[in-house]
Amino acid sequence: MGFFDKLKAGLEKTRKSFTEKIEKLVIGYATIDDEFLDDLEAVLLSADVGIQTTTKLMADIRKGIKNKEINSPEDLKPFLQTKISDMLADSVAETKMATSGPTVIVVVGVNGVGKTTTIGKLAQYYKEQGLKVMLAAADTFRAAAIDQLEIWGERTGTEVIKHSEGSDPAAVAFDAVQSAKAKKVDLLIVDTAGRLHTKSNLMEELKKISRVISREIPDAPHETFLVLDATTGQNAVNQAKVFGQAADLSGIVLTKLDGTAKGGVVIAIKAELNLPVKWIGVGESASDLRPFVPQDFVQALFGDK
Template identity: 75%
Template sequence: MGFFDRLKKGLNKTRENLTNKIEKLIIGYADIDDAFLDELEETLIMADVGVTTTEKLMAAVRKGIKKKEINSPEDLKPFLAREIAGILEQGEETTRMAQTGLTVMLVVGVNGAGKTTTIGKLSAYYREQGKKVMLAAADTFRAAAIDQLAVWSQRTGASFIRHEEGSDPAAVAFDAVKAARARNIDILIVDTAGRLQTKANLMEELKKIHRVISREIPGAPHETLLVLDATTGQNAVSQAKLFTQAAPISGVVLTKLDGTAKGGVVISIKSELSMPVKWIGVGEKVEDLRPFVPDEFAKALFQD
């Protein structure tokens, strides 16, 4: 199965929740009236497109009706597909890499979001492109977290930097940058903790890791990726707001899209946070993480 098919399959639940409901709505109504528009609005909100984004889409629909671009319920699906693709394509951004030398990626997010797994998948992705990859275990909070990353480094043929459990994560990041440079590594990916004693501690720790990396290499980390679990829906949006206080987030990795009917959250991350979604995860396999391509995503969501 190619990635597009896996993407479509991964989005099955969201498609059922959003697109199929819109279709049913269209079949159920001969004309566009207030009841129809109310139901459409509710459908969008239920798919976790977000209140603000839903309002934007509804305003576009009303305008489309006025301008006679939408004349009947059947016109609605292609209209929405275009509007949503338009939102997703705004300010589309690709991964930032160092012009020469080492590229550093810092990966943050709450516990269980999928950080370590994503790093393993990213490692496999870049190794396949022939890059030299190093993984750094700056989540020193649990020994198991270090071991989990060690397994990924072995599995994907990446170098690995670890300190002992409970040691200073910023020191791990510092050592990793030094070692990566000495070993001519192309991409260093730094794992971080998702939970500490308090949220304030976690944010302070992330700030420190970020500071240490940027002091060693101006302009680094080239990417600070926030990993968000799509199954948490709108909660993911509020997490994103929290993490921007700790580090400038350059992109979002949205995981577990396969496990949720709330895939509409992609649209609200893009439109409400203006954070680019750079990667999406649609399963637990290595090949289930892919760069986010807006057009492909909209197609997978709306195509029959």
């Protein structure tokens, strides 16, 4: 299956909840009236595009009706597709790379969102691009977390820098940076804990990891990705607000887009956080991560091609 088909398959549930509902609405109404607009608003809200985006889209639609861009219910789907494309258009997916020496990516997010899996997938992706990749097991909170990263290291043929369970995560990051420099690694990806005894502990720890890294490599971390689980819908937006206070986030990885009807959250994230969605996960295997391409996403969402 090509990635577009995979994306389309992954967005199946979202497409059903979103596009098909809109299509039903279009068939159900001969003319656009207040009731039609109310139903439409409910469809947008149910697709997790968020209140802010729904309000904006509804205002656009009312304007479109007024200036005769929308004359009948059938005009609605192409109109929405264009508006949503426009909203996502300026998302920049490229990962910022170091001009010399190792590029460092720190991956953060609450427990279970898919950080470690995403790191495995990123390792695979960048190895395929010909880069020398190293992983750092700075989630020392659970022994299983280190083991899990090691499995991904084996699977992708990537070296993993680790200490024992309960050790200082910033010390792991420090060692990993030293090793990455010495071994002329192109890309170091740092896994972090999603949960500690308290939330403030976690936030302090993330700050410390970043500080240690930037002390060793001035421009690093070049990227700090926040991983969000699409199945949590609007909750993902709230998580981003919390992590944004502790870390200098540079982009979002949205996982588990397969198996959720809440894929519209991509649009909410863009509108409410002003952070680019850089990668999307549509499955559990190494190849199920791809750069987020807005046009492809919208096309898959609206069921074109």
